Amino acid sequence: MSWETFASEYGNIASVIGTIFTLIGFTLTLWQIRKARSAAEQAQKMAKEALDRVSARLFVGQVSTGVRFSNELTNACRIEQWERAIDRCEQLRLLLSTLVEDANLTIDESNYMVTAIDDLSLILRRLEEVAKGKRTAPLPVKMREVLDQLTIKLGRLDGRLKNAALEIHHES
Amino acid sequence: MNRDKFLQLLKVLLEGTREGKIKWHETVDEKAFRVAFGAGLVRIEDRSDPDSGIQYSVAFLQDKQGRTIDELSPAHPGASQLLHSLYAEARASAFAVDRVLDSILRDAEAGKTVEPPQDYLRRE
Numbered sequence: 001m002s003w004e005t006f007a008s009e010y011g012n013i014a015s016v017i018g019t020i021f022t023l024i025g026f027t028l029t030l031w032q033i034r035k036a037r038s039a040a041e042q043a044q045k046m047a048k049e050a051l052d053r054v055s056a057r058l059f060v061g062q063v064s065t066g067v068r069f070s071n072e073l074t075n076a077c078r079i080e081q082w083e084r085a086i087d088r089c090e091q092l093r094l095l096l097s098t099l100v101e102d103a104n105l106t107i108d109e110s111n112y113m114v115t116a117i118d119d120l121s122l123i124l125r126r127l128e129e130v131a132k133g134k135r136t137a138p139l140p141v142k143m144r145e146v147l148d149q150l151t152i153k154l155g156r157l158d159g160r161l162k163n164a165a166l167e168i169h170h171e172s
Numbered sequence: 173m174n175r176d177k178f179l180q181l182l183k184v185l186l187e188g189t190r191e192g193k194i195k196w197h198e199t200v201d202e203k204a205f206r207v208a209f210g211a212g213l214v215r216i217e218d219r220s221d222p223d224s225g226i227q228y229s230v231a232f233l234q235d236k237q238g239r240t241i242d243e244l245s246p247a248h249p250g251a252s253q254l255l256h257s258l259y260a261e262a263r264a265s266a267f268a269v270d271r272v273l274d275s276i277l278r279d280a281e282a283g284k285t286v287e288p289p290q291d292y293l294r295r296e
């Protein structure tokens with residue numbers, strides 16, 4: 001066999017083998033990139049889930065506080081402690097305004113919150129007028145009814161969220 | 173600029189309410205009515221001046237968090253009549269005045285009245 005024939009035959013084989021190794025290397029690199037990306041995505045997903053859990057826990061806590069404020073507001077109105085009622089009404093209104101766009105709320109619950117915030121501002125104005133002696137007590141029936149409904153609604157929401165939290169806890 | 177836009181919105185609401193496209197709702201205050209949208213709500217109220225006793229209407233634009241973004245009173249040029257008309261239309265819409273009147277009118281024309289129970293107001 002001449003040198004030229006040898007170089008040509010083995011040169012081709014080496015070239016083919018080289019190409020195969022290159023392809024294997026390229027595939028391995030792609031696989032590594034994919035693996036790294038998937039790990040990053042997994043880490044991101046886990047971080048998001050942890051954040052969601054924390055925000056859901058905070059939300060449940062805020063709704064429970066809302067139930068307490070609503071109860072205290074209703075009781076303060078019942079026993080005509082107007083300054084206390086004004087304080088609770090302001091706190092409840094502020095609290096609801098922070099919850100209104102929370103992703104844990106259904107659309108109906110969110111819409112209800114918008115009207116409840118507005119009603120609370122009207123109730124607050126009435127309470128301030130009563131406290132200053134510009135209006136006579138007690139609160140109109142409609143306002144008391146809305147406060148009772150709000151307490152019930154927030155209580156239901158609190159129950160729903162706590163049940164959902166319990167189910168997640170059991171599943172995990 | 174914003175005030176003029178709010179005025180424009182109130183004109184649209186007045187037209188929409190008259191055409192029956194916009195439905196207003198009662199609030200806890202018997203003299204206030206509101207209509208809600210995706211980004212917030214508009215509330216219109218009837219007030220009376222404590223000194224003169226003169227009644228006037230005021231409209232509020234609020235975001236979802238209950239912050240008042242804009243407020244329009246009769247002091248704004250061109251707002252007085254609009255607010256007065258819008259309050260009347262909003263009240264009629266919330267109480268479904270037209271529907272109630274139509275129903276009573278139909279009953280009255282047919283001589284159809286509802287009698288109270290026999291023992292009503294009868295004291296023992």
